[in-house]
Amino acid sequence: xxxxxxxxxxxxxxxxxxxxxxxxxxxxxxxxxxxxxxxxxxxxxxxxxxxxxxxxxxx
Amino acid sequence: xxxxxxxxxxxxxxxxxxxxxxxxxxxxxxxxxxxxxxxxxxxxxxxxxxxxxxxxxxxxxxxxxxxxxxxxxxxxxxxxxxxxxxxxxxxxxxxxxxxxxxxxxxxxxxxxxxxxxxxxxxxxxxxxxxxxx
Numbered sequence: 331x332x333x334x335x336x337x338x339x340x341x342x343x344x345x346x347x348x349x350x351x352x353x354x355x356x357x358x359x360x361x362x363x364x365x366x367x368x369x370x371x372x373x374x375x376x377x378x379x380x381x382x383x384x385x386x387x388x389x
Numbered sequence: 390x391x392x393x394x395x396x397x398x399x400x401x402x403x404x405x406x407x408x409x410x411x412x413x414x415x416x417x418x419x420x421x422x423x424x425x426x427x428x429x430x431x432x433x434x435x436x437x438x439x440x441x442x443x444x445x446x447x448x449x450x451x452x453x454x455x456x457x458x459x460x461x462x463x464x465x466x467x468x469x470x471x472x473x474x475x476x477x478x479x480x481x482x483x484x485x486x487x488x489x490x491x492x493x494x495x496x497x498x499x500x501x502x503x504x505x506x507x508x509x510x511x512x513x514x515x516x517x518x519x520x521x522x
Contacts, residue, residue: 341491342488343484344482348477350475351473354472357478357495357496359451359496360496361468363461363488363490363491364491364492365490366462368488369486370461371488372453373482374452374453376449377449377476378477379448379472380475380476384444386440388438
């Protein structure tokens with residue numbers, strides 16, 4: 331089944347401010363030029379899993 | 390503890406021992422794991438389960454390589470990662486060199502609605518002022 335685009339954005343700097351990943355699975359972030367230009371990119375991404383899954387106590 | 394194939398990957402406990410600790414267990418497979426808790430020697434009663442999971446860095450942090458630089462154009466630079474349901478993706482990607490503008494697209498695992506994104510656009514491109522006649 332084809333992948334679904336979750337988010338798309340354009341700009342010289344793209345900020346992802348807490349994009350919710352609503353399903354378990356594999357995601358691919360694709361960064362490309364908006365115009366016929368070539369260059370490099372910098373940056374970093376953080377994926378924060380919900381605390382209720384990674385750290386919990388059951389009584 | 391059982392892996393996604395229902396294979397027991399760890400077991401702990403002994404008669405008379407009230408605290409069973411599974412520590413430093415490395416999950417070799419991705420998927421749903423199951424922890425089964427039972428009494429020993431015909432005993433029963435309440436219990437307290439504390440669970441902590443430490444994800445590998447590849448699943449929590451993606452740093453875009455600069456040595457060598459990550460090139461974009463005409464091809465895209467693709468970053469694939471696994472995520473749990475309910476995770477949040479944050480980060481910043483900036484263009485360098487001759488790149489005038491970037492396009493970012495995030496593909497999800499299934500062709501089903503995955504929600505409204507939260508992102509902010511920053512661009513150095515300015516619209517030209519309207520011409521006066």
